[in-house]
Amino acid sequence: MRSRTQIFVKSSTNSQETLIVDPTHSQTQTLTLSDLKSSLLSRDQPLSSFYFTLNGKILNDSIPLFDNPQIAPLSTLYLRQRVLGGGGDGGATGAESRDCYLKMYAEKKPDKIDPNEVRLSKWLNCALSNEPLREPCVIDKLGNIFNKEVLVQALLSKSLPRGFGYIRGLKDLVNVKLTKVPGEEDDGGYHAKFQCPITGFEFNGKYKFFALRTCGHVLSAKALKEVKSSSCLVCHEEFSELDRIVINGSEEEVALLRERMEGEKVKVKDKKVKRVKNDEVGIGKEEGLDSEKVSGMKRGVVETNGVEKKILGKVENVKRLKAGDMAPPNANKSSVYASIFTSSKKSDLKETYMCRSLPLGRN
Template sequence: MGCDGGTIPKRHELVKGPKKVEKVDKNAELAAKWKYCALSQEKLKRPIVACELGRLYNKDAIIEYLLDKSAERPNTEVVVHIRGIKDVKELNLTDNPAWEGERRNIKGDRYEDMHCAMFICPVVGLEMNGKHKFFYLQTCGCVFSERALKEVKTEICHKCGDPFQEDDLVVLNGTKEEVEKLQKAMEERRSKAKAAKKSKKSKDTKVSKTQDSAESCDLPKNISETKSTSLNGEGSSESAPGPSTSGESVKTVKAPVGPVAGSKRSIQEMKDKSETYKSLFTSHSSAKRTKDQISNWVTHTPYHF
C-alpha cells in the first residue's frame, strides 16, 4: 500500500516546462563527416572518392550502389545525384605522419584525440579534421586547404603540376549555402553538356544527309564513247562508258569480230557485206538443214548378258 502519511510534490514534478533542445556534439559531428563514408557509414579507407557536392565516400560503396540501386540502404538520398562512376572523383590525399591508426588504443588506457586526422594538407600541413576548409580539384583530384590556396596563389596544382581554374575547386563537406551553390553549378554544367551533345548529334545527322544526297545526285561526267567500224567489220572498237576520275585513263574495249554487240540488225540483211562473209555465220541459208538432213537423237546403251 504505502503513502499513508501523504506526499509533498515538488514544483518540477507539477509544472512541465519547455523541452530542452538536444545539442549535438560538434566533435562527433565532424568525425562523422570526415572519418566515415557518407553512404555506408563505414570508416573511410583508400580509395576515397568525392562527389560534385563535396561529400566523401568509399569507392567500394559507390560501385556497389551503382551496380544495384534497388537495394535498401539507409542514406540513398545522399547519392541521388550520382548517375555513374564519372560523377565522382578519386582523391589524391596526403597521409598524416602523426596518425598511428586504430591499434594505438586497443586497451583503452590512452587518450584518444578526436581531432587527429588521417590526412593533411601537403603545402601547409593542416590536418583534414573539419576545423579548416579543404578543397579538391576536379581535374586531378588533389586535396589542399584553403590557407594553402590563399598563401600560395597559383594556377598550377601544388602536388602534380596540372593546370586548373577557380571553377575546378570544390569544397569538401561545406555548409548548406556552399552545397546549394555547388548544386546549382552542377546543374548548369550538366545542362550545358546535354545541349552540346544534342547539337553534335544534329550536326552529325545533317552531315550524313548531305553526303547521302551528294552521292545520289552525283552523275558520271566526261563520258567518251568512240565507235569505229570498218567495212570488213574487223576494226570496230568501243570505249567503256564510266565516270572520269583524276589519274585514270579511259579504257577501250575491243568488240569481237561479227555483229556489233547490242545491235538488233541481222548480218544477212546488210547489203555492204559480201556473200562469203555472210556464209561464216549460222544464220546463212547454207548452214540451215532440211528435215531429212536432221537426224533423231539416239542413245545406245550396250547391255552385256
C-alpha cells in the same frame, strides 16, 4: 575491553563538535541519531526540521549510533536543516494535476548532440556508410567524401539512398589523393588521420579544404590562397577555378556546387543535340536534300522518293507499299473501290446482300 568511539558532528554554522561515546555504558549502546539530535538542538528547534548526512547520504534518525557499520569511528556527521516548501522552490504548490507530472516524465527530451562530434564524424567518416575513411576515397560534385569500395557496391546493387540520386556512375565522382599524418596509424580512433601536404593542417573540419578535379589532390584553402598559382602545388598540373570542389562546404557553398552541376548537365545535353543535328545535315547533303527538310523530319530518318533511310546506324532500303501499286492497269478509283466488295470477274451466279452465291455442288 572496548575503547571509546570518537565521532565528529558539524552543523550549518560550521561549528564542529566532538562526541565521545563510551561503548561500555548500557545507555550508550541504545543511543540513536534521534537522541543525538535532541541533545544538540534546543527546545525551540523542532527535531523534524533537521537531519544527519554522512558522505552525502541522508541517515535515518532510527539508526543506532553505536555498533553500526554505516558510522565508523572518527566519522563526521553533518547536521542539516530542511527547507520548508512555500512555492517558488521547485516543489509542488497543490495546483498541478497528476496528469501534469505524468506528461512531464512521459515526454522524453531529445539527447543533446555535441556539435564537435558531428563535425568530426562528417570529416573522418564516409558520408554513405559512416565508417572511418580509408583509401581509396572519392568525392562527388557536391563535396561529399566516400570510401570508394562502399560507394561502388551501392551503385552495383542499386541501393544508393535517394539523397545521392544524382550519382549515376563513376563519371560523377572524383578520385582524391589524401595525405596521411606522419606516424599516424589507421587504428580506427576518433581523430584526424589526414592533413594538407603544404600547410600541415589536419583534415578535421576546423579548416576549409578543396579537391582538384584535374589531379585529385586535396589541399587546404590557406595553401591555395597563400601560394597563388594555376597549377597544383603537389604535382604541378594545371587547373581552373571551376576545377576546385570544396569538401563538406556550408549550405551556400553546396548550393553553388549544385548550380554548377546542373549547368554541366545542360551543356552535355546541348552537345548531344548539336551532334545529332550535324549528322542529319551531313546525310541530307549527301542525298541532295535541303537541310531544313531533313531537320524537320523524324529524328534519324530521311525519306527520299518513297524510300526510307536511317541516318544513325545501318542504312536499310525499305519500299513503302500503296493501294495503287496492287491495282490492275488502266484502273480508276471507282473500280478499285468496287473491287473491295465485289468479285473482279463477272459471272452468271446471283449474289445476295448476305453473301456471294457459290457454284452448284459447293453449297
